[in-house]
Amino acid sequence: MSKQICLIEDDEIMGETLLVRLTLEGFSCDWYQRGQEALAALKDKNYNLVISDIRLPDISGDTLFRQLREAHAAIPPFIFITGFSDIETAVELLKLGAQDYLTKPFDLDALVEKARAILGEAEAETGVSLGVSPAMRHIEAMLPKLAAGNTSVLITGESGVGKERVALALHRLAHENRPFVAVNCGALTETLLEAELFGYEKGAFTGAQRTKKGVFEQADGGTLFLDEIGDMPLSMQIKVLRSIQERTIVRVGGETAIPVNFRLICATHRDLKAMVEAGEFREDLYYRVTVISLRIPPLRERKEDILWMAHRFLADLSAQHDGEIFVLQPSTERALLDYRWPGNIRELKHALERACVLTEGRALSPDAVFERPARSEIAASNKLSALDDYLAESERKYILDALEKHNWQIQICAAALGISRKNLWQKMRRLNISRE
Template sequence: MSKPRQSRICLIEDDEIMGESLCDRFALEGFQVDWLQTGLEGQRAVSNKPYCLVVSDIHLPDLNGEELYAQLLKEQKMALPPFLFITGYGSIDRAVRLLKLGAADYISKPFDLDSLVEKVHQLCPLAAAEPATAMAGSNALGISHVMVEIEQSIPRLARLANTILVTGDSGVGKEHVAQLIHQHARSGDDTPFVAINCGAVTESLLESELFGHEKGSFTGAARARKGVFEQAHGGTLFLDEIGEMTLAMQVKLLRAIQERVIVRVGGESTIPVDVRLICATNRDLKKMVEDGTFREDLYYRIHVIRLRIPPLHERKEDILWFARLFLQQCVEANGEQHVISPAAEQALLNYEWPGNLRELKHSVERACILSHNPMLEADTFFDNVALASPTDAPFSAAPGTLADYLKSCERGFILRSLEQHRWHFGHTAEALGISRKNLWEKMKKLDIHADMEIEH
């Protein structure tokens, strides 16, 4: 199986010894590397080939890294990949200017090769983390443990289940899950996927939308029309917000599901339908059954297989993954290069996201529109929202230096991930995109120890 194109790195380095050393190490880490030795060669390569990352020395024989980056920004033919600059002590100011222009990071000479490799994996995780390969264009649901488990179950569900119930808050991506099931199940490109929001259609029109109508069956019915059951014949029908249906409509839906036949409004003959039915709701259907607002027989008929999609605040490790995915979509659509600042990333993690993925996507789009700089800061993502610092990161609550603040943020993030995975180190390391050994080292460095599970 070939590697995805995102696993290729562009290395711009004129020192032959360092260049060979970096190429060898990157190859051992699983990356493909194009090594160029001048700025102009690097500029041509980045302009014409897709890379997941550019690693460039600031000092080059023909032009410096700042000039190279500025010229690539000016071309704007395509969204630039992240840039990681290698700099000497005397060029720190230039590296900082590059960060303000939108470069991802820099590392100072002399550097530890392992530290450089760690930065490379952070900036180009697609080559190393299997769940993240979906950012290359597949339909992954996230990198959190619970979403990976759901995704792994989808091929089997698509093969064996004809009726599925998907539950979760508004905006968590229930329709996206339904589409993914359909894509795994379809036998051809023409297999239909038809979706309808039952809560967005008035009761008087819903029956016609579901089952269709005959010509002249009511005022305005100038011709016969197929409903969504007929439109989805041979494919998948997605009934969103099924809990909003009236009891009378639930009776008619139950008959269609049980007998797999429908009768158009104003018609008499039955029409057989063959559909995979996926229902979705953000309501507690079991409680509705107890309250008498949802039919018990319909509940058990659609509750054959249930997938619960947790809200975004329960799987915080997905927040930055999706934020970067949505950002990449904006970059590709608008042609403007943007990166999210570390402070903005922390603000995204701190926010509860009551609107879930839908709200996160809109926030990223808002930031790209409002920001005049390549670096997206926290205030561009939110409108009149208090951006609180992490309350569950007691370490260095009021840091006095940037290093202290970043250490506090990292400690809080790792603690939250450990708690979300019930202190299972393997699952936590996988969610963080690091090895178990790296997780242990970070826990030791940040004074996180296993007996803290009792304290929390």
Template sequence: MRHRICLIEDDEILGEALQERFEEEGFDCDWFGSGTDALAALRKGGYSVAVSDIQLPDLSGEALYRKLVDGGIATLPPFLFITGYGAVDQAVRLLKLGAEDYLTKPFEVAELLARVRGLCDRLLFPRGGSLSLGCSSSMQAVEAALNRLAASASTVLVTGESGVGKEHVARALHRAGDPDGSRPFVAVNCGAIPESLMEAELFGHEKGAFTGAVREKRGVFEQADGGSLFLDEIGDMPLSMQVKVLRAIQEQQITRVGAERARPIRIRLICATHQDLTTMVEEGSFREDLFYRINVVNIEVPPLRERPDDILWHARLFLEEQAAADHRRAFTLHQRAEEALLAYPWPGNVRELRNCLERACVFSQSSVLRPEDLFGDAWQRVLACMTGGREESLADYIQQCERDYIRRALMENDGRIAATAAVLGISRKTLWDKMRKLGLNRDDPD
């Protein structure tokens, strides 16, 4: 999940610098120079956190917040206020009104980022609440394992098919060990980074280290210092980088590209993959020593089709989130739609389920979602499965559903491989492999 920040700061130099830093750290950030402009945007919703200066030229941060609270905004994001020493009393008043936090100028940007990350994590895992991974016995077992691991610094490898929610599990593990949300959680998809840029992305670079390095940049290992680093799809990492990551893990230090000295780091490493790393080790495409380093504790997340109790749980949760976040009418599922959701094998797992529901909410003319709203042209195949009229084997049925899922994603993204892979949550290489296996062509996705 990529979080969107609403930044309200009238100082152009500070506003631009903070927006740039937020985006470097993996956030989307909308920067507003006035309270009035921010008010209109916040009323539309869609923000994970709002960061606002209290002293603004047209509408003070306090007046802005009071307008939002008095207006009964259902999706008011958590607010973090920035204040000068002379306005601390005002910040305290805002906390009593419901604001989450404040920082006093001058402040360290790293401290601001840590607090914003903590607020973002709270959206997924509220204080005192469940880790919210599912209601099935298998996911409750995963939650129990995460709670046992919370106090440990052991490296964890999360495995499972694409789309099962491996990053959600990683965030839950981090949250279980960081209940106050003060430590960073940094996620990176190894399959989405070009090999030529991977070292700089992971370990950072100095100014002038290469063409285009106009300023120094911290890599994700440094960004996660003191917290958790999640390396998703580590099986897609090239061998040339695997040895450097192994060295960083062993020595607990990294060296930026273009730097002469190493920097110490202290992180909890969580890795994930949908691939069989044991087979990759045997084939020589994944280092055996790195495999043993990251596979200290293995958490296997079962596919959605093997935990049907979670299908309707996730569906209802998504519809609640959708209605709250976008001010849309509340959607419900027709009984036949629920039956269809349970009959479909979900080759893309939770990610496909959420995409399916989002598309239905956009195009449905009714607030009651029916099977045809969910599955479109593929509805007849799902209907055949529901009525016992399926002639092919379960494996063939799942493969055909996967083909339909990828074909639809290609169509919606005009055959663009990078965009389609991003929607599906897989690397471009994995997408190409699946297309070859399923006989799909990006130039003719129909």
């Protein structure tokens, strides 16, 4: 069933244009030119979204919103259309609970993306929601089927695309009240990884002052998530394979086989098949972990999710800043959609976090989000700037990979990169790197 939108716009040309576009986009849209008429309809029908001009011939959109809010505990999300002279009114409406606003003149594409983002958020309140793009909708539709069984699942995709988020969504559908235990296979040395996976007995090695369960035991009855399994040493792969096959583990320093039962989900940013061919990953383990494979596309391939995620992040950030409402300027939304996001969701979230902390106003500008205009491809108007951006992004990805490999332990990562801890911190600040 298509989403029901209530459109309130007194201008005939604008109203008809919006009606046609929203209908073509697959929405079911009712158009009202007077506020009182729309108010009566809103009290009678269940709309999923309201798009309203603030200035109307009888009652203002401001008055309509306040009356509806007083009459009903729950009202649909509101997007207000406003001129620059009404921006303060729009911000006040945001404080009262309106979802967003657009300033005239605005891009129709931006309105459609905003509507999809908000409607996606509404759906997320009633169930798992990974995104509004066709790719993420397809993955989300597969999860209930996967949750019904106990098949091993491999999730692939670039760093920062949300692989663990998908794994957690699958876990919640299958074992919501059972443990979800995650370990980054590339963040620990082989010795530490073995102890983390299988646990150890008291006295097994220097410093083992007590018996400790490993993640295989901790995940018993629930889900074991092996992140970045492609970074696991070959010698460790055979031990993991044996435990998966036999469903038993032996702690380091122990002799007793301990039965374990868990759902296995693995993730990697690497091409495991190519690694098998190169002799870098065991073929038998490859077939064990890739019974079902899910590829999470990078954010640049699912632009529909960018504004959807941005609005979700901003809602959380607003709650963290004493309820101060943060919104995106229309030019910022276009900038978000045009940027390639090499760091994917992690980079988007960090950019918004930084902007909310550093900006002086509530409406986030492109400069606030991207820190400097030349950073995005939108402003790459000269070759030198483009080269600088390319080199910065390459350095950023290299450092991000190193941080993830060493589980974000700054001292260890700095040593691996051959730089000082202070130098690494400086690079992280300059390249806008932070842990998700």
